[in-house]
Amino acid sequence: MTVHRPQPPEDPDLPERPGPAGTPPRIPEPLSEPLSEPLSRADEAPWRRVHPVSPLIRGWIGLLAVAWFWGQNWFEDIILAVEDPGGRGAPPMEGIPFLGGVAWLLLVGGAVLVLVGLSFFLSWRFTKYQVTDQHVNVNSGVVFRRQRQARIDRVQAIDIVQPLLARIFGLAELKFEVADAGQTAMSLAFLRLGEAKRLRNLILARAAGLRSAPEGTGAPGPGLPGTGFSGTGAAAPGSGVGPSEPAAGAVPATDPAASPDSAASLDPAEAPERVVAAVPVGRLAGSLVCRPLTVATVVLVIGALVLQPVLTEDVSPLVVLPFLLGAAGALWKGFSSGFNFQAAASPDGLRMGYGLLDTRHQTVPPGRVQAVQIRRPLLWRPFGWYRVAVNVAGYGPGGDGGEERSTVLPVGTFADVLGVLSVVLPDPGTARPLELITAGIDGSGDAEGFRTTPRRARGLAPLAWRRQGFALTDTALFARTGVLGRALVIVPHERTQGIALEQGPLARRFGVCDVRLATTAGPVSPRVVQADVEVARVLFLEQADRAARARHRHDRDHWLEENPHG
Amino acid sequence: MPQEPVDPQGIAWTRVSPKYAAVRMAGWAVGTAVTLLVLSVPLVLRLAGIWTWPPLWLAWAVPLAVLALDLVRLSLIPRQVRAIGYAERSEDLLVRRGLLFQRVLVVPYGRMQYVDVAAGPVARALGLCEVRLHTAAADATIEIPGLPAAEGARLRENLTARGQARLAGL
Numbered sequence: 001m002t003v004h005r006p007q008p009p010e011d012p013d014l015p016e017r018p019g020p021a022g023t024p025p026r027i028p029e030p031l032s033e034p035l036s037e038p039l040s041r042a043d044e045a046p047w048r049r050v051h052p053v054s055p056l057i058r059g060w061i062g063l064l065a066v067a068w069f070w071g072q073n074w075f076e077d078i079i080l081a082v083e084d085p086g087g088r089g090a091p092p093m094e095g096i097p098f099l100g101g102v103a104w105l106l107l108v109g110g111a112v113l114v115l116v117g118l119s120f121f122l123s124w125r126f127t128k129y130q131v132t133d134q135h136v137n138v139n140s141g142v143v144f145r146r147q148r149q150a151r152i153d154r155v156q157a158i159d160i161v162q163p164l165l166a167r168i169f170g171l172a173e174l175k176f177e178v179a180d181a182g183q184t185a186m187s188l189a190f191l192r193l194g195e196a197k198r199l200r201n202l203i204l205a206r207a208a209g210l211r212s213a214p215e216g217t218g219a220p221g222p223g224l225p226g227t228g229f230s231g232t233g234a235a236a237p238g239s240g241v242g243p244s245e246p247a248a249g250a251v252p253a254t255d256p257a258a259s260p261d262s263a264a265s266l267d268p269a270e271a272p273e274r275v276v277a278a279v280p281v282g283r284l285a286g287s288l289v290c291r292p293l294t295v296a297t298v299v300l301v302i303g304a305l306v307l308q309p310v311l312t313e314d315v316s317p318l319v320v321l322p323f324l325l326g327a328a329g330a331l332w333k334g335f336s337s338g339f340n341f342q343a344a345a346s347p348d349g350l351r352m353g354y355g356l357l358d359t360r361h362q363t364v365p366p367g368r369v370q371a372v373q374i375r376r377p378l379l380w381r382p383f384g385w386y387r388v389a390v391n392v393a394g395y396g397p398g399g400d401g402g403e404e405r406s407t408v409l410p411v412g413t414f415a416d417v418l419g420v421l422s423v424v425l426p427d428p429g430t431a432r433p434l435e436l437i438t439a440g441i442d443g444s445g446d447a448e449g450f451r452t453t454p455r456r457a458r459g460l461a462p463l464a465w466r467r468q469g470f471a472l473t474d475t476a477l478f479a480r481t482g483v484l485g486r487a488l489v490i491v492p493h494e495r496t497q498g499i500a501l502e503q504g505p506l507a508r509r510f511g512v513c514d515v516r517l518a519t520t521a522g523p524v525s526p527r528v529v530q531a532d533v534e535v536a537r538v539l540f541l542e543q544a545d546r547a548a549r550a551r552h553r554h555d556r557d558h559w560l561e562e563n564p565h566g
Numbered sequence: 567m568p569q570e571p572v573d574p575q576g577i578a579w580t581r582v583s584p585k586y587a588a589v590r591m592a593g594w595a596v597g598t599a600v601t602l603l604v605l606s607v608p609l610v611l612r613l614a615g616i617w618t619w620p621p622l623w624l625a626w627a628v629p630l631a632v633l634a635l636d637l638v639r640l641s642l643i644p645r646q647v648r649a650i651g652y653a654e655r656s657e658d659l660l661v662r663r664g665l666l667f668q669r670v671l672v673v674p675y676g677r678m679q680y681v682d683v684a685a686g687p688v689a690r691a692l693g694l695c696e697v698r699l700h701t702a703a704a705d706a707t708i709e710i711p712g713l714p715a716a717e718g719a720r721l722r723e724n725l726t727a728r729g730q731a732r733l734a735g736l
Contacts (some may be wrong), residue, residue: 019601498673498706503572505666518706538573548674
């Protein structure tokens, strides 16, 4: 579906070339027509363009560099020319009189600006997108055209990203992720924030299988039975930072004139959300202080100060400076990306928002979480803090904002963990989820059905052998490891891509082996460590059967259309 | 094939062609030749008198030690090839490999994303090919080398058909 459609009527003087970097940019209205038409058929869905100032915001660093370089040269030349009218002081300008040099510079600079502006205009003009019932289409490229089509029901996640400059202008980038290991399938940069949210809601409603989305799509997300979670205690949204989500059920105010029918089909109300976890600034700062990196830095600085009188004079204490700068950078990154973190449950799945300068709002639809990891680092244990990360196929191992995107709870209490788990793992498949998770994070021995490393292999893991093990429920495998820094990994059966048994020579002597569960790329790598060989062999075959069976039962691309556990 | 402790019970492994050892040995020969060539540069320079630093015994010892290790690796290749096996079950495909570090991998057909059949020059000359079954997880890629070309084609068709019947999104 890549036919070139006639363009919607536009203001003739509207696609102005964006002004040069120096002038304050004016933001014209992207399109003069109303943002929504009562159309939902694929062949009639309108083609749209991103906001005209987008290329400027994307290329602002480059533009700034050019402007700075050029301005500096010009400035220097003028000064040199004034100081030395003969022109000998400015070798590139030699022979050109003072006024001629300025004119020449102005000419070149103007030509560069026109060229840059023209390329910006062309790249904007040739980038169009369209959202149909089943696909998102993006056409781009001036010389080398590209037409890309992605299936909506294959969406793995949708992000709304706002870099600082875009935020100042009220613009946002929409990222549409499919399972291609971290590459972004579709990136619409930049749209007005309201339009980006409208598109996200539209795509999610269609991906959910709602052809004409009713007002308020269904009940709030399923809760974890018996967790005693209360949604009000965790809600502590920061004030003034980040655009606040519209109230639940509110229709975006972009088309007041649209009829109720079109509002239902094209502007699905933002699904109601319920905050399940939020990170106060104090806890975030505390969690950063209690990182091994911070501790190492402090130790290093103290060591440098103490040893300074002892050391000879040729070793300056400044040698630790690069390390300090690196540590400060990492801590700042952790702080700015964890700032104002908030996770919420909605029928669209898990919603996350965070960021100090650059903000990001993520939506991971139900059933897109491939594996969950709850960590309890050693230094956080006195404070009862946990960290939760997930594997999502659309996010991949790294890339743009990689680690933060996969972190669904940077630092939180046990109640926060349960709140987040109730969204990413709606059905733990056991009658005693709270006990199981507690045993998984902190327990040892065979309580709650955990099978641990056999006693004969305790030489391989003298501290952890009573802890490392696994438990099975109807829907997922729970693998726990670590005794000082603790971790619990949960893999739903229907998300298991493959299972491997691995055994080295030492493990063979002790009659144990590792069971590795393969999932998509991400921060979580599930592994049952040093299990008894007999147990592991049974687990291996049974888990393969369970994975295949679970997959037959529910494969829910359209998560509201099907009954997942029917 | 002997039943190793790590092998699951009741699996009848299909072995790959013994000719695959020749493919591995060809790869071994190329790798060893390049390594030895690089490592013997100091020796040659020392013998020619251009270099004076590495003592002669060291210049000899390093390439010889590496050669000895490589010969051990060569002697293991036939056994390693015999340790490769695969099994098709009704719902999944299993593959095993390794002697010292053993590994058994199972992938349900429904998780298959696509299938590759590949053959290098030596393998093609011997009428062999390699079937790779890719899933959404990079570390759950099944690789079955050393299949006779006809068996590789049959396996590919079989996998595609079975995957189709059970294929789902992700």
